[in-house]
Amino acid sequence: MSEQSLLQIRNLSIDFPSRAGTVHAVADVSWSVGRGETLAILGESGSGKSVSASAVLDLVDTPPAVIANGEILYRGRDLLKATRGERRAINGRKISMIFQDPLAALNPVYPVGWQIAETLRVHGVDKATAHARVIDLLKKVGIDDPERRAKQYPHQFSGGQRQRIMIASAIALEPELLIADEPTSALDVTVQAQVLALLKELQAESGMGIVLITHDLAVVEKVADRVIVMQAGRVVEAGTATEIMNSPQHPYTRRLLDAMPGRHGFATELSASDGNVLLEVDKVSRIYGIEPGKIAEAGPKAIRAVDEASFTLRGGETLGIVGESGSGKSTLARMLLGLDHPTAGTIRFDGKDLNGMSAADTFKVRRRMQFVFQDPTASLNPRMTIEQIVSEPWAIHSDVLPKREWRAKAVDLLERVGLKADHIDRHPHQFSGGQRQRIAIARALALQPEVIVCDEAVSALDVSIQAQVIDLLKQLRSDLGLSYIFIAHDLALVRDFATDVIVMYRGQIVEQGHTQEVYSNPKHDYTKRLLIASMAHIPKAA
Numbered sequence: 001m002s003e004q005s006l007l008q009i010r011n012l013s014i015d016f017p018s019r020a021g022t023v024h025a026v027a028d029v030s031w032s033v034g035r036g037e038t039l040a041i042l043g044e045s046g047s048g049k050s051v052s053a054s055a056v057l058d059l060v061d062t063p064p065a066v067i068a069n070g071e072i073l074y075r076g077r078d079l080l081k082a083t084r085g086e087r088r089a090i091n092g093r094k095i096s097m098i099f100q101d102p103l104a105a106l107n108p109v110y111p112v113g114w115q116i117a118e119t120l121r122v123h124g125v126d127k128a129t130a131h132a133r134v135i136d137l138l139k140k141v142g143i144d145d146p147e148r149r150a151k152q153y154p155h156q157f158s159g160g161q162r163q164r165i166m167i168a169s170a171i172a173l174e175p176e177l178l179i180a181d182e183p184t185s186a187l188d189v190t191v192q193a194q195v196l197a198l199l200k201e202l203q204a205e206s207g208m209g210i211v212l213i214t215h216d217l218a219v220v221e222k223v224a225d226r227v228i229v230m231q232a233g234r235v236v237e238a239g240t241a242t243e244i245m246n247s248p249q250h251p252y253t254r255r256l257l258d259a260m261p262g263r264h265g266f267a268t269e270l271s272a273s274d275g276n277v278l279l280e281v282d283k284v285s286r287i288y289g290i291e292p293g294k295i296a297e298a299g300p301k302a303i304r305a306v307d308e309a310s311f312t313l314r315g316g317e318t319l320g321i322v323g324e325s326g327s328g329k330s331t332l333a334r335m336l337l338g339l340d341h342p343t344a345g346t347i348r349f350d351g352k353d354l355n356g357m358s359a360a361d362t363f364k365v366r367r368r369m370q371f372v373f374q375d376p377t378a379s380l381n382p383r384m385t386i387e388q389i390v391s392e393p394w395a396i397h398s399d400v401l402p403k404r405e406w407r408a409k410a411v412d413l414l415e416r417v418g419l420k421a422d423h424i425d426r427h428p429h430q431f432s433g434g435q436r437q438r439i440a441i442a443r444a445l446a447l448q449p450e451v452i453v454c455d456e457a458v459s460a461l462d463v464s465i466q467a468q469v470i471d472l473l474k475q476l477r478s479d480l481g482l483s484y485i486f487i488a489h490d491l492a493l494v495r496d497f498a499t500d501v502i503v504m505y506r507g508q509i510v511e512q513g514h515t516q517e518v519y520s521n522p523k524h525d526y527t528k529r530l531l532i533a534s535m536a537h538i539p540k541a542a
Helices: 049-057 085-092 112-122 126-139 160-168 189-206 217-223 242-244 251-259 329-336 359-370 386-396 403-416 433-445 463-480 491-497 515-522 527-536
Strands: 003-016 021-034 038-043 066-076 095-098 177-181 207-214 225-231 233-241 277-288 303-314 317-322 344-349 369-372 451-455 481-487 500-507 506-512
Touching: 003 049, 003 085, 003 207, 021 049, 021 126, 021 207, 021 233, 038 095, 038 217, 038 329, 038 491, 049 066, 049 177, 049 189, 049 207, 049 359, 049 491, 085 095, 095 160, 112 126, 112 160, 112 433, 126 160, 126 359, 160 189, 160 527, 177 506, 189 207, 189 217, 207 217, 207 317, 207 463, 217 242, 217 277, 225 251, 233 242, 233 251, 251 277, 251 403, 277 329, 303 481, 303 506, 317 491, 329 451, 369 527, 386 403, 433 463, 463 481, 481 527, 500 515, 506 515, 506 527
Parallel strands: 038 207, 038 225, 095 177, 177 207, 317 481, 317 500, 369 451, 451 481
Antiparallel strands: 003 021, 003 066, 225 233, 277 303, 277 344, 500 506
């Protein structure tokens, strides 16, 4: 081991015995990271990236997992032989981790400021100092009005904002080594750039080593010094970031690079639809902090999550919605599904006002409009098998498919989103974050709806599966005339997929039009900033 290495993993193998046989999640993996160095670990969901990194902090339960062999050396000391007390003194202070799923990692019953401060208090920082540090951290990761927001709870933040809170907690004690598991997957491009710049700044100041687990090749190109590529639990390629990004040797690495959105320009088959108008949104607002019907009395403390948004969606059209976390994208989507109600304005589906419908009519509309949520962990029932989850829409809408055909159709849907038939009897906790999102997409497809609202539906997926899912959604759009509301922070992906796009900023739609027109000739300064931040780091074609 190099004297400069902070951490070295040697020949690590981790198995998961099950009734169906042993799953070799990590097989003879070796890598190291030194002071001031950023090592990126690339690979598909289920390739062993997170399992191998979680073992460093003793976060892999044994049992059910079995660490079959190998060493995890921190400053030359094998952590696998350390006591729980010794590991506890290291975890958080010396080695910290940003988890992939912020909603699962944050406690819903405590304010976020209290949770960040807890990291400091556990390691001996006094209450006053901890509070001041929390406010400073929230500012650094881009949370506005940190004094007020530190007192709020996780559910009061958007998905991207929760990820920023997780980052603040992880860097609170300025650890020597930071393991970042998809730290920017839920962030819009401008905040992503800020967070990556923050991590690099901390690294420059303290010599912190970073292990970056990601499926975002643009992020790798921006920050990584070295890269390892994992497939099916093994390291298939390793080298400098320049070597991997510009001259990949392994066929799997080349496939990952080729699937990167934005590498092939605008999709030639995309054109604006001339289908019938399905959805009409007319001056819709959602304002928090006022009484119903008193929009004129909205004061300065009222939060305008959505402010007079108007647009239409036609059959066969894909409308991309882009903007920063907290810009109102998800609030708007929830109103479209009837999960939240507008403070003002109207939403019409097929000519009918959604808010004026009877319960029976609303039930029928929800069959025609489905939702793929941003956070699959929160939207999948942990007690249900995958077969039960995918089949649930048929149980609710009993006239769609005979029960005897449910299992076969569920298997077909799983395979169409890149999963395997033998996954059908498992539970959600047995899958990676990206795999859980694929299950959520399969469930949304079960009723063959006319409109699917996708709220960051592919943000948790690695690029190869992301490309497969987008191709599937395109094919369904072509075959069935499906329409999509596609919310995303990845503007390259929206460019590849959406026929039209709207740009939201602080609750307002600041620009909209056909995708190629908006991307080629943006009018609003905010749109220009988004495009510069997003497109400047698309890897070159291999």
